[in-house]
Amino acid sequence: MPLVEIWPIQSGKIVGLVLLAMMFVITLYLMSGGKKPYVRRVPGLDAMEDAVGRSTEMGKPVVASYGWAFQGFDYWTVAGLTILSHVAKLCAKTNTRLLVPTGGSEGSYIVRPVAVEIVKNAYEAEGKSDMFNENDLPFLSGSQFAMGTGYAGMLLSYRPGSMIMAGSSAADAMMIAEVSNQVGAITITAPTYIGNVAALACASDYVMIGEEAVAAGAYLSQEPAQLASIRTQDIYKFIGIGLILIGWVLTAVGSNLIQQIMGT
Amino acid sequence: MAQLLRRKETSLILIGLSFFIVTGVYFFDIPALNNFSNNLVLMVSVLNAMSILLALYSQTRRSLLLTRQKAHGWPYQLYLVITIYIMAALGFIYGQSSQQFMWFQYAILNPTGSVIYSVLAFYMASACARAFRARSPQAAMLLISGIIVLMGQAPLTGVFAPFLGTAGTYLTSSFAMAASRVFTMSVTVGAVVLGVRIITGKESAAIGFEGG
Numbered sequence: 001m002p003l004v005e006i007w008p009i010q011s012g013k014i015v016g017l018v019l020l021a022m023m024f025v026i027t028l029y030l031m032s033g034g035k036k037p038y039v040r041r042v043p044g045l046d047a048m049e050d051a052v053g054r055s056t057e058m059g060k061p062v063v064a065s066y067g068w069a070f071q072g073f074d075y076w077t078v079a080g081l082t083i084l085s086h087v088a089k090l091c092a093k094t095n096t097r098l099l100v101p102t103g104g105s106e107g108s109y110i111v112r113p114v115a116v117e118i119v120k121n122a123y124e125a126e127g128k129s130d131m132f133n134e135n136d137l138p139f140l141s142g143s144q145f146a147m148g149t150g151y152a153g154m155l156l157s158y159r160p161g162s163m164i165m166a167g168s169s170a171a172d173a174m175m176i177a178e179v180s181n182q183v184g185a186i187t188i189t190a191p192t193y194i195g196n197v198a199a200l201a202c203a204s205d206y207v208m209i210g211e212e213a214v215a216a217g218a219y220l221s222q223e224p225a226q227l228a229s230i231r232t233q234d235i236y237k238f239i240g241i242g243l244i245l246i247g248w249v250l251t252a253v254g255s256n257l258i259q260q261i262m263g264t
Numbered sequence: 265m266a267q268l269l270r271r272k273e274t275s276l277i278l279i280g281l282s283f284f285i286v287t288g289v290y291f292f293d294i295p296a297l298n299n300f301s302n303n304l305v306l307m308v309s310v311l312n313a314m315s316i317l318l319a320l321y322s323q324t325r326r327s328l329l330l331t332r333q334k335a336h337g338w339p340y341q342l343y344l345v346i347t348i349y350i351m352a353a354l355g356f357i358y359g360q361s362s363q364q365f366m367w368f369q370y371a372i373l374n375p376t377g378s379v380i381y382s383v384l385a386f387y388m389a390s391a392c393a394r395a396f397r398a399r400s401p402q403a404a405m406l407l408i409s410g411i412i413v414l415m416g417q418a419p420l421t422g423v424f425a426p427f428l429g430t431a432g433t434y435l436t437s438s439f440a441m442a443a444s445r446v447f448t449m450s451v452t453v454g455a456v457v458l459g460v461r462i463i464t465g466k467e468s469a470a471i472g473f474e475g476g
Contacts, residue, residue, distance in 0.1 A: 027460040075455035085469035109319040117472040145380040178387040202395035214454035236453045
């Protein structure tokens with residue numbers, strides 16, 4: 001039972017609303033500070049520049065994808081698009097061919113035009129619009145496994161120097177990462193499905209786990225305001241750990257106060 | 265009007281408003297807001313349906329262009345267009361649940377999908393053979409845990425070493441479950457912070473406005 005109820009807030013959602021509002025306020029406050037905080041290194045994100053550089057030196061293309069977009073524009077897809085934008089910029093800078101397999105679900109139909117626009121903008125920003133070719137962003141299939149086999153087929157045909165797979169993916173991600181490894185490409189992945197993490201950690205050279213991919217945009221920009229926003233994640237992690245510890249102790253002594261507070 | 269709709273500020277305002285309306289319904293019990301949110305979700309569904317039509321048009325145009333140019337892999341492009349329209353025609357003529365329409369699903373898509381799914385086991389085995397080496401104490405722990413869970417799920421283990429099943433269940437329902445919840449919590453907080461960055465216009469590359 002909730003401890004208090006306040007109209008018009010739905011029963012049992014007051015604490016959730018407060019936590020969400022606090023998250024917004026803290027993030028905006030930290031972003032307005034302008035101080036560049038310390039952020040630990042994320043090897044998967046740092047390796048992207050090397051991966052593109054390797055492809056450039058070998059004269060091979062880079063294959064990068066933003067995921068299967070099962071839910072259309074969900075946060076994984078947005079994170080994948082941010083990573084794609086960074087990779088496209090690097091490729092444009094170094095005159096490296098970028099191949100972006102698209103598709104994988106019905107939700108991907110609405111995401112593809114944005115991905116095309118992102119890659120096009122990246123080439124235009126570097127003054128190399130003539131290098132942009134929409135055919136390098138083929139739509140493989142609206143079906144998951146057909147997309148997976150098409151993706152693996154592209155890796156086998158073009159034998160890229162590096163493969164960067166971000167955004168939502170499923171079982172076929174394992175096959176793609178393994179084929180990428182077999183063709184000798186540096187393989188960087190960001191699994192979204194917890195069951196994929198261990199499998200992709202085995203098959204990839206670098207793997208981004210959980211929040212690392214979601215924070216990619218801020219990390220890669222190195223802009224103080226954006227980096228500061230990552231601090232909110234740390235603050236909430238400490239709040240979470242604190243609540244777990246208090247709840248653990250209170251439950252051991254027979255009190256359900258934390259459950260009641262969180263259910264308010 | 266078109267210029268106004270293409271502006272970054274317009275997109276950010278629409279994204280912010282949509283976010284507050286859809287999130288507001290989850291937290292507040294206001295019937296008017298609820299109705300508005302339902303209408304918004306309906307509008308998005310209609311837009312999605314329209315985008316499928318747009319995708320159909322753009323894919324047909326692109327595939328036919330590549331076929332005319334005899335570009336690399338053009339027969340597949342032609343095959344794609346032909347199958348898209350055959351499926352659409354069958355759906356319109358016989359209905360979406362008809363035997364004719366579902367034949368492609370049952371006779372081609374499902375069996376090929378199952379083949380790919382079963383092939384994954386071999387890819388996993390080759391990746392594990394490469395990665396599972398006890399090079400450090402942590403890697404050794406991972407290797408031992410992996411073997412316990414694997415053996416615990418094998419049918420014969422129940423006869424020869426039933427304790428491995430119990431140990432495997434303990435590992436998956438305690439350590440793996442805790443890791444999975446940490447993963448979910450950290451990603452959720454990260455997603456909200458990403459949302460704030462998008463609404464404040466800091467991360468507009470992801471909505472197609474700049475190169476990075």
